Amino acid sequence: MAERYIISIDQSTQGTKALLFDQSGSLMKRTDKPHRQIVNEKGWVSHDPAEIYENVIEVVRMLTEDIDKSKVAGIGISNQRETSLAWDRVSGEPLGNAIVWQCARAASICERVERKGQAENIRKKTGMNLSPYFPASKIAWILENETGAKEKAQRGEICHGTIDSWLVYKLTGGKAYKTDYSNASRTQLFNIFKLKWDEEICGLFGIDVNNMAQVCDSDSEFGVTDFEGVLPAPAPIHGVLGDSHGSLFGQGCLESGMTKATYGTGSSIMMNIGEKPVLSTHGVVTSLAWSMGGKVNYVLEGNLNYTGAVITWLKDDLKLIQSPAETTALAKTAVKRDSLYLIPAFSGLGVPYWDSHAAAAIVGMTRTTGKAEIVRAGVECIAYQITDIVKAMSEDAGIKVGELRVDGGPTRNDYLMQFQSDIADAAVQVPDSEELSGIGPAYAAGLRLGVWDESIFGKLKRVKYEPEMEKEIRDEKYAGWKAAVGTVLTK
Numbered sequence: 330m331a332e333r334y335i336i337s338i339d340q341s342t343q344g345t346k347a348l349l350f351d352q353s354g355s356l357m358k359r360t361d362k363p364h365r366q367i368v369n370e371k372g373w374v375s376h377d378p379a380e381i382y383e384n385v386i387e388v389v390r391m392l393t394e395d396i397d398k399s400k401v402a403g404i405g406i407s408n409q410r411e412t413s414l415a416w417d418r419v420s421g422e423p424l425g426n427a428i429v430w431q432c433a434r435a436a437s438i439c440e441r442v443e444r445k446g447q448a449e450n451i452r453k454k455t456g457m458n459l460s461p462y463f464p465a466s467k468i469a470w471i472l473e474n475e476t477g478a479k480e481k482a483q484r485g486e487i488c489h490g491t492i493d494s495w496l497v498y499k500l501t502g503g504k505a506y507k508t509d510y511s512n513a514s515r516t517q518l519f520n521i522f523k524l525k526w527d528e529e530i531c532g533l534f535g536i537d538v539n540n541m542a543q544v545c546d547s548d549s550e551f552g553v554t555d556f557e558g559v560l561p562a563p564a565p566i567h568g569v570l571g572d573s574h575g576s577l578f579g580q581g582c583l584e585s586g587m588t589k590a591t592y593g594t595g596s597s598i599m600m601n602i603g604e605k606p607v608l609s610t611h612g613v614v615t616s617l618a619w620s621m622g623g624k625v626n627y628v629l630e631g632n633l634n635y636t637g638a639v640i641t642w643l644k645d646d647l648k649l650i651q652s653p654a655e656t657t658a659l660a661k662t663a664v665k666r667d668s669l670y671l672i673p674a675f676s677g678l679g680v681p682y683w684d685s686h687a688a689a690a691i692v693g694m695t696r697t698t699g700k701a702e703i704v705r706a707g708v709e710c711i712a713y714q715i716t717d718i719v720k721a722m723s724e725d726a727g728i729k730v731g732e733l734r735v736d737g738g739p740t741r742n743d744y745l746m747q748f749q750s751d752i753a754d755a756a757v758q759v760p761d762s763e764e765l766s767g768i769g770p771a772y773a774a775g776l777r778l779g780v781w782d783e784s785i786f787g788k789l790k791r792v793k794y795e796p797e798m799e800k801e802i803r804d805e806k807y808a809g810w811k812a813a814v815g816t817v818l819t820k
Contacts, residue, residue, distance in 0.1 A: 333402040335775045336392065336564075338385055339767035340408045340492055341572060342429065345381065347388035348767045349396070354781055354788045356764065360391040367426060373434045375426035378414050381492065382499045389556045398560050403778045405568035405770025406551075407575035408492040410515045413467035415478055415489035421503050425475040427492065428467045435466035438473075442466075442533050454520045454527055456608060456615030463517035464491060469534040487540050491516065493569050494542040500566065501552030509547040510625065511574035514617035519544070521606055521617060524625065547574075547619040547770075548777040568773030573597040574618055575769030576736055577628065580760070581786035586728040590715050591765070592737035596636040598718040600629045602726050611721035612681040621773065629725055631680035631718035635673035636711045637739050642675075643707050649700050653739070660708045660744040663701040668693045670813035671706040673714075681721040684818050692813040711739065712749040713810045719753050732756045734791075736765040743794075751798035752807060760789040 332352050339346040344363035351357050362384045367375040393401070411430035416423045428434065439461050442448070448459040457463055468489045472478050481487040488498060494508040513519040513526075518536065520527040524544075531538045545551060547570050553563035570578060573591060577599050580589045585603035590596060599618075606615050606627045618626040635642075640653045650656060670692045672678075677685035691706065719730050733755050739745055740759045750757040762768065768789075775781040796803075 332400050333780050334400050335771045337405040337767040337771035342409045345384045347392040349392050350771050354785045360388045362388050374429040374432040378423040378427050386557050390559045401564045403565050403567040403774040405774040407570050407572045407766045407770045410571035413464040415471045418486045418488050424478050433461045435461040435470040438466040438469045455517050456521050457517045465517035465534045490542045497551045500554035505552035506542050507545050507551050508542040509569040510617045510620040511571040513544045548621045548773045567777045568770035570770045572766040576765040579765040579768035580734040588730050589734040592739040594638045596633040598631045600722045602627050609725045629722045633714050639673045639707045657742050657744045659701045660705040663705040664697045667697045667702045669702050669706040671710045672817050686819040687817045690817050708745050712752050716753045730755050734758045746794045750794040750796050754796050757794040758791045760791050
């Protein structure tokens, strides 16, 4: 059989990666390019959509320099999920910059909707707590503030949505205005029960539902592209997933109860809950994992702001370490009985506490507390926070998490991984690749095109950590964590 390649584009907050997979599913090459983080005097965070698109073309050009380009069988795309933008449906020109997921400039729009008493209605329909984090208020802000946006919307000459729909539109030369179920479900405009844009909620935000993208199966054909002439002939885009959903799929978490945690600056913890949605009573959100072959899977998800960022704080602000690699040895040399806890509430506490006024603290210092103990507490607080979310999801779904599949840079810290296994009382599986958000849409595309079969999910080699801590010690440590958190809560 002639060699066939799959290209995956992973468009993230910091930059754009392109990944090349061969017929066997092996990652052959990676290219990447950062884009500007545009922050103004008000603290608004933006990206230039034109720069992102140009970077996509460039990373694919570099990726394919040394291969037979005619052998590219298909393309997958993963994207930073909540970053939102609008563009002219006719010219394809963006209307201002994209509003990055971190940006809270649309908070007043959420407050306006909340005053109408609609917050709980929105949560019950979309699975999302009303927040400027999600695209609904971001798109509303663009319509209200970008020159000409409202008028174009009234004439049906506008497109708006998330980065995946922008890239699909541009890559197909304006022929396809589409998004997938995973991205749609994160907009706070999509009814996750009826599986369509919700006219009532769109109306609350001043958005015409007719201007929203067509929602498609995550593995459907989104159109074809030659990347502005980089390929000799157009290839089909056959897998689109939000980055965290891509990671869940790439990890092979295809069955109900299977759970993954991504360790980055912050963390996304996601549990596949099968074909029926469950609304959380513990502060996590419900969205769609994907829809493939006409079959929908739902997820519970909790997000943390400060996981890997704690290690950066220890390095850059406290200057206790010079590199993250030092944390492993320091944590192992710390005094065993020192009961220090670090509560990283630098911007309040999210899931499952939802206390935006909570302040960070170091709790439980004794005479044995020194540098190693503070560093260990910084490492351990990552595992405690993730365990909080895993426990919340387990209670919502009525499923015990026996295994946690993990990815991201901090997973190379074997002290953290063993402690995570111990405190969550679950096996932890660490794959030999850090490219999970890009692997997911590649697998989706390759499976749909018949390049691979489901044995591809066995391609990743994993290191397994099993719980070793005695139950009594685990319970004592976790109770100590909950008590320490209790000292910073304001409600």
